[in-house]
Amino acid sequence: MSLSCAIETCKRKSRALFHCCNTNLCPDHLKEHVDLINSQMNPLADEINTLDNQLSSLNVSKVIGKCRQKLDKWRQDCHTIIDRFYEEKCQELQQRCVEKAGEKRKKIHQLKLKTNELIREQEATHDDICSLKATINDIKRDVNQFEENGIVVDVDPLVINQNSVYIEQWTSNELNISTLSSPYRTIDCSEDNSPAMTSKNHFLLIDQYPNLCLYDKQLTLLKEYPWEYDKIPDMCWSSTLNSFIIITGKKWSLYDE
Secondary structure, three states: OOOEOOOOOOOOEOOEEEOOOOEEEOHHHHHHHHHHHHHOHHHHHHHHHHHHHHHHOOOHHHHHHHHHHHHHHHHHHHHHHHHHHHHHHHHHHHHHHHHHHHHHHHHHHHHHHHHHHHHHHOOOOHHHHHHHHHHHHHHHHHHHHHHHHOOOOOOOOOOOOHHHOOOOOOOOOOOOHHHOOOOOOOOOOOOOOOOOEEEEOOEEEEEEOOEEEEEEOOOOEEEEEEOOOOOOOEEEEEOOOOEEEEEOOOOEEEEOO
16 A cells, blocks of 8 residues: 655655655655755765865964963973972971081080080099090091081982873774664653763663653663652762662762662
């Protein structure tokens, strides 16, 4: 049995099935449909040529320069942090060296007082002389080492975390929408907004207001849960909690399958 043309105002019988939109059309409307589709090709070709010309005239060096501004700022900020840390350590080094020199000066002062007292009292013994010589040698060795080596400054090499700077990598595995096959199943959604959805293994949970709908991988509806709360902007599956996390404007909730 012949089918009528899909155009409501046309009473003629269809002569062909237009596969791209699965529509039965009569010869006249089939030609109109083909012409309409073909008429859209030239603007698309022009747009592709425009994109090609835009890319050909693109100044890659200018693009690199814009991106390098972030790297340059990061380097400048790092230099500022290093310089500030360096100045702090310089002040600390100065303070430690002054304290060290003051400690040695104090020992020498105490040794002078003891020596002057023995000279004044004229009571120095052989043991006192040996003790003074040993103390002088110790202080002399200590002062020479301080003059030669200063104090211990141990510096570790600066280790930069490679993750501190991320540069986008191009990959040929990026999704190319034009290569996708035709959908084998579809689900009608509300036209008011884009529904929140999430998946868990072979299950798909979709916000189909006023219900939450659970589908299997064949998009067969398994369960419906009435949802009487706030709008759901997002949801996800948590393997740690083994639950769906439903997020609303005021709170988030956990739900099992």
